[in-house]
Amino acid sequence: MTSARASIGNTRNPETHAAILDAAEALLAEHGYAGVSMEAVARRAGAGKPTLYRWWPSKAALLMEVYERQKSLALAELEPGACAQDDLTEFVTSMIRFWRETPAGQAFRSIVAEAQAEPAALRLLRDEMLARGRANAAAIIHRAAETGEIAPHPDAEAMMDMIFGAAWYRLLTHRLRGTAEEMPRIVAAAFAAARPGGPLALPG
Amino acid sequence: MTSARASIGNTRNPETHAAILDAAEALLAEHGYAGVSMEAVARRAGAGKPTLYRWWPSKAALLMEVYERQKSLALAELEPGACAQDDLTEFVTSMIRFWRETPAGQAFRSIVAEAQAEPAALRLLRDEMLARGRANAAAIIHRAAETGEIAPHPDAEAMMDMIFGAAWYRLLTHRLRGTAEEMPRIVAAAFAAARPGGPLALPG
DNA sequence: GGCTATCTATACGGTCCGTTCCGTAGCGTC
DNA sequence: GACGCTACGGAACGGACCGTATAGATAGCC
Numbered sequence: 001m002t003s004a005r006a007s008i009g010n011t012r013n014p015e016t017h018a019a020i021l022d023a024a025e026a027l028l029a030e031h032g033y034a035g036v037s038m039e040a041v042a043r044r045a046g047a048g049k050p051t052l053y054r055w056w057p058s059k060a061a062l063l064m065e066v067y068e069r070q071k072s073l074a075l076a077e078l079e080p081g082a083c084a085q086d087d088l089t090e091f092v093t094s095m096i097r098f099w100r101e102t103p104a105g106q107a108f109r110s111i112v113a114e115a116q117a118e119p120a121a122l123r124l125l126r127d128e129m130l131a132r133g134r135a136n137a138a139a140i141i142h143r144a145a146e147t148g149e150i151a152p153h154p155d156a157e158a159m160m161d162m163i164f165g166a167a168w169y170r171l172l173t174h175r176l177r178g179t180a181e182e183m184p185r186i187v188a189a190a191f192a193a194a195r196p197g198g199p200l201a202l203p204g
Numbered sequence: 205m206t207s208a209r210a211s212i213g214n215t216r217n218p219e220t221h222a223a224i225l226d227a228a229e230a231l232l233a234e235h236g237y238a239g240v241s242m243e244a245v246a247r248r249a250g251a252g253k254p255t256l257y258r259w260w261p262s263k264a265a266l267l268m269e270v271y272e273r274q275k276s277l278a279l280a281e282l283e284p285g286a287c288a289q290d291d292l293t294e295f296v297t298s299m300i301r302f303w304r305e306t307p308a309g310q311a312f313r314s315i316v317a318e319a320q321a322e323p324a325a326l327r328l329l330r331d332e333m334l335a336r337g338r339a340n341a342a343a344i345i346h347r348a349a350e351t352g353e354i355a356p357h358p359d360a361e362a363m364m365d366m367i368f369g370a371a372w373y374r375l376l377t378h379r380l381r382g383t384a385e386e387m388p389r390i391v392a393a394a395f396a397a398a399r400p401g402g403p404l405a406l407p408g
Numbered sequence: 409g410g411c412t413a414t415c416t417a418t419a420c421g422g423t424c425c426g427t428t429c430c431g432t433a434g435c436g437t438c
Numbered sequence: 439g440a441c442g443c444t445a446c447g448g449a450a451c452g453g454a455c456c457g458t459a460t461a462g463a464t465a466g467c468c
Contacts, residue, residue: 007415009465016415034321039455048416053457112376113320116313117238126377158370158389165369166362168376172316173330185362189397189404199392211446213434220446243424252447257426412467420459428451438441 005046012055019045020052024066029103033110036063060114060121063107064129070104084144088137089187092163095133096180099171109171134160144191151201154194162190209250216259223249224256228270233307237314240267264318264325267311268333274308288348292341293391296367299337300384303375313376338364348395355405358398366394 005015023045027035038059042049056062075098081087099105111129115122141156166186170179193200209219227249231239242263246253260266279302285291303309315333319326345360370390374383397404 005415007413007464007466009415010411010413010467011465012413013415032321037455038457046416048418049456050417050458051415054414109320113317116317116376117236119236122378126379130377155389158386158393161370161373161386162366162390162393165371165373166365167369169365169369169372172320172372172376173334174326175330182362182365185359185397185403186366189362189366189393189402192403193393193396199389199396209446211433211435211444214436214442214444215434217445241424242426246447250447252449253425254427254448255446258445410468413465415462415464417462418460421457423454423456425454426452428449430448430450431446432448433446434444436441436443438439 016045016047016051017055020047020055020062021066021069023047024062025070025103025107028063028066028106028110032106033113036110038062058114058118058120060111060118060124063111063114064124067104067107067111067129070102070107071098074098074102074104080140080143084140084147084149085187085191088140088163088191089184091137091140092167092183092187093180096167096171096176096183100176100180105171105176112168112172133164137163141194144194150191150194151196151198153202153204155200155202158200159190159194163187220249220251220255221259224251224259224266225270225273227251228266229274229307229311232267232270232310232314236310237317240314242266262318262322262324264315264322264328267315267318268328271308271311271315271333274306274311275302278302278306278308284344284347288344288351288353289391289395292344292367292395293388295341295344296371296387296391297384300371300375300380300387304380304384309375309380316372316376337368341367345398348398354395354398355400355402357406357408359404359406362404363394363398367391 005013005019007013020041024036024041027040027044036059038049038052041062042052052062056065075094078087078091078094099108111121111125115125137160138156141150141154141159144150145152145154163183163186167179167183170176190200192198195201209217209223211217224245228240228245231244231248240263242253242256245266246256256266260269279298282291282295282298303312315325315329319329341364342360345354345358345363348354349356349358367387367390371383371387374380394404396402399405
């Protein structure tokens, strides 16, 4: 774990980089959010605190990189299929399985918690992490509107708030079990409400 | 603020009680979650830390009492009306206005954050605070099912996850503006989906 | 060969944690 | 009126963590 790792010269040491992310991930998995301190990560990684602060300005930034690394390992890009509703269902259920089956769920919970204390973490969360997912989901919804699967002007914001909201709500209250099975009905509810004449079909 | 407050004998001093809650509330409003420490609350309240720990075993418990006190001041009990959907809409929008217009929103954000670090806080949040609101909402939904407003066996869990989830999601990402106006559509979407033949109408 | 950037290690002053002990004070009881 | 009980505030404790500063060793880059 520690194994005498030092500077390799003028360039960033990828082993140090990986060791720090590994340590953060392990602490997260073993002791949860409360177990992750910059101090503890440094200790476990056999790294110096200044090295952590050099590369990650805050705990939130570190947690976010842990999350993104997991994501790049575990989550494949989704191909658009015939039915937008199925695409969004797949998008959301695979996110939930990802939360359940990897340390990412714990990381995400921690980032949300951190965002309630640190305005910078909130901006990072909302404007960096979430923006991409929301853009993907919005694209799927707008595709559905174009093909006539739902009304031409759906309330995409409300649809996403319902769907992602339900997922967050269950993650943050530690009720993720069964959520992947529940989400298809919730996505279906959002789509049903967005059909012409439904409460999420906007005029104009 | 501090004014020489001491023991009043064998009994709990209500002034001390109030001063501590006031201090916590003020710190929450002024500096957010990060500004609330047991130490700072005690300092500001002119109280001793042992007094805090005597009455509140954790920061989460203290925050929760701040929340409940605000709630008892600001929120009236709702009378059941003719239409269950309107009742639930009113229930949820008044909760959101309460979050926006009082320090309670900040308190609630803090409790959720705390629950990601402390398992005890999570239990308190889920099994004490949320259980009541969910029971109220479930009662409204089941009333709707009995009157035929929706199908006889609605997926009440999914409906509540959608509705409360959307509210949480927007609170925790600091997007509460406009949420009270959005919620009627979301509640309507849940109810629409729970009508016979809809995706949230369960068989049996 | 000199410059530069990285890395570990250590130490610093600071805040907060949760607890302990102390002296003071008033309620309720005998 | 004396006494026990409990509440209160103050001070201090050891410990953890914060974020930063300094120093010295290493090795790539020009």
